[in-house]
Each structure stands twice: as C-alpha cells, then as structure tokens.
Amino acid sequence: MKTQQTAEGVARPAGRPRSEKADRSIIEATLELLGEGIGVSELSIESIAGRAGVGKTTIYRRWSNKEDLVVDALATLKPPIPLPQGGTVRDDLVTYLRVIQEESRHHRTRCIMNIAMSDSERHPRLAERFRELTMEPRRAVVAAVLRRGMETGELRADLDVDMALALLSGAMIWYTKWSHSGDPQADIPERIVDEALKGFRPRTSTPEP
C-alpha cells in the first residue's frame, strides 16, 4: 500500500483522490430531498444521485447503506446557535422561542423535524444523532438561562428545570404543529413565556421587581 505524506502530514493513498465536490453535492442533495418532504424510507439512492449529478457508484463507494448517508447528512446541519444571553430571563426565553418559531417557517426545518420525531422508532441512530446535534445544545442553552433566573431570584429557587423546558418547548411545538390554517400568530412566544411564568393559579400579591 503506497501512501505519501502531504505538506500537512496526512497520509494519502495512491490513485485519483475522491472528489470533495461530489461529497458535498451528495450531502446537499440528500438534505434537499429530505427538506422537500421525502421521508427516509422513500428516499432512494437513485434520486439522490440524480439530484447531485453523480453516479450511483460514487455514493455506494462512500456509504454502504442509506441510513449511514442520512446520518452524515444530518451531521452537517449546524444549529443556528440561538444564544440570547442578554436581559431578563423572560426576554431571553421569548427570544429563544422566537428563533424556534422563525425556523419552523422554513419548510426544510419542518421536514427535518418530522423525520426526527417520526422515524425515531425505526431509525434510532438518526434520532440519536438529531438529539445530540440539535436538541441537546439548545436544551443546554435554555437550561442555563433558567438556572441564571433561579439564582437572581427572577424564578423560583426550586424550579424543575427539565419540566420548565418541556412546558416551554412543548407549547411552542404544539403551536407550530396545530396552529390552525397557518395564521401568523406572531405573539405566541411572548404569550407562552408569560403564561408559563405566571402559572395557572391566581396570585394575591405580585413579587415582581
């Protein structure tokens, strides 16, 4: 096996190197198709090859099965890193939910989300990948905001962070999924946060600063 050291010291096998352009166009074609609503099971290697302007051989040489390809494709999705980190906890939460709401307007985002939610049973690796790449970073960001609020006293000191996260994110998902007839509803993030902060019970005195 003949190899050679490049200037950066990376071993390279003999022969024509693989085209990075082909790599990118395959991944991009995959994401495009998924973003158009094609489910993982309906996604065909042939359609990817056609969309990418690439021979099927080129795909099979890189990935042995469809799921591996989709996993790698999802891995290239960079989360827009919604880092509010500014004013009050209330404002940071609203900002965060606004990002989620804005994302949900993009057809592509909704389709990817659908894949993550529905194919989690049949494609656990996909679900896991999506979790660690998209869900977990955001969860951490919001959790940090909540914990800051618990320290400053803006939130209850005994708040259940996980549960608060579920209430906020769940409500946002609920509205993006079942908002009837696609009405804009621009103020949903504010309303979610305010309702969650206040709680459902009446309060006699308002301890807000």
Next chain:
Amino acid sequence: MKTQQTAEGVARPAGRPRSEKADRSIIEATLELLGEGIGVSELSIESIAGRAGVGKTTIYRRWSNKEDLVVDALATLKPPIPLPQGGTVRDDLVTYLRVIQEESRHHRTRCIMNIAMSDSERHPRLAERFRELTMEPRRAVVAAVLRRGMETGELRADLDVDMALALLSGAMIWYTKWSHSGDPQADIPERIVDEALKGFRPRTSTPEP
C-alpha cells in the same frame, strides 16, 4: 336501474351486494399496518389486500385512491373519551394527562400519532380528519375543565385557555417523544400539572384554599 326497498326503506341495487365483512377486514388491515409503523406513503394496496385476505379488485372498487381509504380507516378510530370530571381541576388535569401517557405506551397509538404529526404537510386531509376526530374532542374536554376552574377560582380568571392547553399537552407530548431511554417516569403527569399551576416565578403568599 332496478332497485328495491328493504324493510328499512333503503334502496338496494340489483346483483350481489357488497360484502360488509370485506369492508371491515380492509379497514382493519389498514389500521393494523399503520399501527405497525408503516407510513402512509409506504403503505401499499397489495399489502392491505394480502393482510385482509381480499383481492385488490375489491379495494379498488370501494376507494379510488389510498388516501381516501386511510381517511375512512382513521374515521373508525373511536377516541377513548377521557372524561375526568370529578374532583379538583388539578386532579382532573392529572387524570387526563395520565390517559394520554397510557395511550402513548401502545405502539399503535404512537404510530397513528406520528402519521398525524408528520404527514400533515403532504396529506392535509388526513391531518384534518385526525384533528376533528381525536384532537378536538379532547381539547374541548380539557377546555371545559379549565373554564370550570376559572369560575370556581381555582385558576386565574384571566387564564388563556388555549395557551394553558398548549403548555399541558405540549409538555406531555414532549416527554413521550423525548423521554430518554424509555424510562417509566410514572409521575410525569403530576409534575407537569403542578409546575404549570405554580408557574415559574416565585410567589410571596400562597392563595390556595
């Protein structure tokens, strides 16, 4: 066109009548397959016919396309009508979420839910049918509970019922979807309700009766 009046006064065309047994087995086979995780797009008429022990002709004679069949199949799903209507609002809400949680343990329910959430883009008629058959009745039940609480003073008089519903249901869905590694988490309904009732902000005095 020769017809005849039956005892109930229903007009009947000449010739061999359609088999109601075939009707039922086709619908049931459809629901079985969907309940096993087969998506609407992967669902094939041939597989339904095979499962139902029926010729494809018999299916095509009744439904002109797959979506119509699935719509009719979903229409036969009776919601278990979770009607708490008993003690405090808090207990009724917990009872309701417990029903949702219990349902989400059944594989069939999860699959149907996935179809309703994911195929809503490509099959709006399916989503609409599911909405009016499953979501709406439950929404009405919980809304009634919440309104009762607003009258009795157990809940804030200015509570946003829709938003409260989104927070509760959204959080429950969130946990059923992303509960890591399938841990039981039997107390989730209580925790959701209590956290939602209390709200995130600290309170100085507790106005509960």
Next chain:
DNA sequence: AGATTATGAAACGAACCCGTTGCGTATCGG
C-alpha cells in the same frame, strides 16, 4: 331460470428502485 353485480385469484405491462458490473475517461503518485 336468467340477469346482474361482487368476489378472490391471477396475470398483465409499466414504472421504480435495488446493488452490481463494465466501460471509457479523468486525476493522482511514481
């Protein structure tokens, strides 16, 4: 009996998609 319609089974041609192979060409190292 005779007319009429439904049923299940089988087969049809067409369309996809699978994963693989062969082909001529392109791009690398030596």
Next chain:
DNA sequence: CCGATACGCAACGGGTTCGTTTCATAATCT
C-alpha cells in the same frame, strides 16, 4: 509513461408496486 483509483454513465437481473383486465365462482333480485 504506468499503475492505481475515482469519475459519470449505462446496463444488468431481480424485486415490488401500480392500476387494469380477465376469469370462474358466488350471491341476490325478478
């Protein structure tokens, strides 16, 4: 130049599903 590998393309045999048609049989009404 030569060996090696990758490329796009076309074709392969094999599979599934489509929607339709044909056929012998079954059920119902006149």
